[in-house]
Amino acid sequence: MYDYLIVGSGLYGSTCAYELKKRGKSVLVIEQRKHIGGNIYTENISDIQVHKYGAHIFHTNNKEIWDYVNQFAEFNRYTNSPVANFKGKIYNLPFNMNTFNQLWGVITPEQAQAKIDEQQSELGQKTPTNLEEQAIRLVGRDIYEKLVKGYTEKQWGRPATELPAFIIKRLPVRFTYDNNYFNDKFQGIPIGGYTQIIEKMLAGIDVRCNTDYFQHRDELDQISKTVIYSGQIDRYFNYCYGKLEYRSLRFETEIISKPNVQGNAVVNYTEREVPYTRIIEHKHFDPVDTPNSVITKEYPAEWEDGLEPYYPVNNEKNDALYRQYRELSKLENNTFFGGRLAEYRYYDMHQIIASALKDLKKMP
Template structure:
C-alpha cells in the first residue's frame, strides 16, 4: 500500500509544508491535512462580515511584517499584499498616547518638548541602572524606562494580558516592543509590512490548491496504532495534547471578543490599547482600518479580553513560566524516542512565533524533508 504524509494543522505551518511537499517532491505522495476546526488558516483566519462587508480578522489583528525578502516574496506569490503601517494608540487615565514609546509619547506624558538627545537623557535618568541583569518583565521595563512609564503603559496592560504579576513573566517578553527617541510611530521595524488584499484565508486556500493534497476539516488528531500508515507525520498542534497531557498541561493565554457594530468610524484607528487596570478589556480593534483601500459605510469593532486557557479554549500565547518550561522539557525528552514525526509551529514548539517566523520555519522543515526524500 502506498503511504502518504499526514500534516496536522491547516494554519500557516501546515499550509506552507503541504504546498512545498506537494509541488516539489519528485516521487509524489498524497498529502493529507487534518484540522479540528471547520476552516483553514488557524488563528489567521479572515472572512467578510455579513452585516458590514468588512474583512474581519476572526481571531484578532494580524499584520504581516518581516525583513526576510524570501518570505515576503513567498507570501506575495499567492495573494498580493497592500502596504500597511501599524500605528497603535494607548489610553491611560483618559489620555491617548502613541505606541510604541516614542518621542511624542515621552513629551506628552511628561509635559515636555524634548529633542531626541534630551529625551534619551531624561529616560536615562528615569531608568533604574542598579538592575544590571533583569530577570523579569517588570525589572526589564524599570531598568530601561523607569517606574513612571512602566506603571502607565505596561503594568496594567501586561497584568490583564497575561493574568499574573509582571514580576512572574520573563524579561524577554518586553524585548519585542521598541522604544524610540524620534517621532516614528510605526509599531514594527521590519523592512516589509503589509496585509493581503484578499485576506489571510485566501493565501492558505491557494496553498492547499493541489491535486496531491487532501484536506479534511473538523477532524482531530489523536495518536493511535494506525499512525504507521503514514510515511511521516508533521504535527503543528499543542505538544502537550500530542502526548495526552501525560506530564501536565502547558499554560497559555487566550482571548475572547465582544462584537459591536455602528455607522461610520468608531475610533479612527485599527488598534487602541487600554492600559488602565480597571478597564476589563485589553484593547479595541476596528477592522475596516486594516483595509484602508476599501470603503465601508458601517463599521464593526471588537473589545478584546484576555483569560487563562481552559480545555475548551483556543490557545494563543504560550506563557513559558518556570513550571511550564519544566513540563516542556519532559515532552522534549519524549520526542527523542519518536520516529517519522516532526513538530513545528507555535503550539508544537511552545514558542511565541509571528507569522513570518512560522512560514520561515515551515520552509526550512520542507527543505530538509525534501532533500532527504527526493
C-alpha cells in the first residue's frame, strides 16, 4: 500500500513526490507518456538538448524558488532575447529602443514616445472593441501591423478584428536599449537539460510510465491511500459538464548540417503568410560545439482529442465550466488536484513549484 499515488510526472507531480518522500511517505508516480517530465522534458538529439514540448526558459523573482530548482541542476546565464522576422527584416523584442530605432530611426526615448503617441491617436477616444483596436491603443499601428497582427492571428486561428480586446491586456514597451525579455532577477537554462531535474526529484521513487490512470484506476486506487491528480480535471469527471477548450501546437523538428542556423534561440515569424509562429534553435539555449544544429518550427493548432492540450482558453465560458468541475473536485475524498491541467490555468515553471510547495502544506 502506497501513502500516495501521483498521477502525472510533470514538474507539479514530481515536486510533490520529492517532498513527500523526504517526509518519509511511500509514493507511486504514474505517467501516461512513455517518459517522465511532462512538458519540461528535454531529449538529447545529436548531442543537443531539445525542448520537446516547446521552448522553456526558467525565470523568477523568487530567490527561494531559484535556490530550490538549483538543487537539481546547474543553470547557465541564458538571457531570453527573441527577435522577430517580418518579411525578411529583423526586429528586437520585447518592444524597446532597439525596435523603435529599427522601425522609425528614432534615437531617444522622447522621440520614441512621441511616435507611439502619434500612432495611438488614430483611435481618438474610442474604447477598443477588438484585439486590433486594443493593440493600436497600446502601441500604435506600425508595431501592430508588423509585430503583433500576423503572429496573434496565427496563434488564435482567426482575424484580430474577431478576437476580443481582453486577450491583450498590455504589451510590454520599454524605453531602454534592453533586449532581455524577462524582468525577473533570476533566469537561465539547466546545463544538460530539464529532464535531469525530474530524474533527481524522482530518484528512489517507484515510477510507471505508459500508464494511464483511467485505464488502471480500480487497481491503482486500491494500492494507494491518497491520490494527487495533475491531469485534465474534466477528464477526471468523465467530461460530465462538457469539455474544457485548449489551444494546441504542432512541432516540426529537423537536424540541419550546419553549426549555427539562425544565430538565436528564438526567432518569431510575425507575418501571417508564414504558417509557423516561430523557429527554435535549441543549441543556443544550452550551447554545445557540434557540427549540426536542431531546429523546431512551431505551428499553432486548434485542440482536438489526440492533440496535446497546451494552453487553456480562459474565456468566460471555459472558466465557468472549470468552476463547476472545481466544485465537484472538493467532494472527492483523499484526492488532491493540482498543476496546470487540473487547475485549468497557465503556470510558468517557477509558479508550478511554488504552487506544489503550497499545496503540500495541506497534504497529510
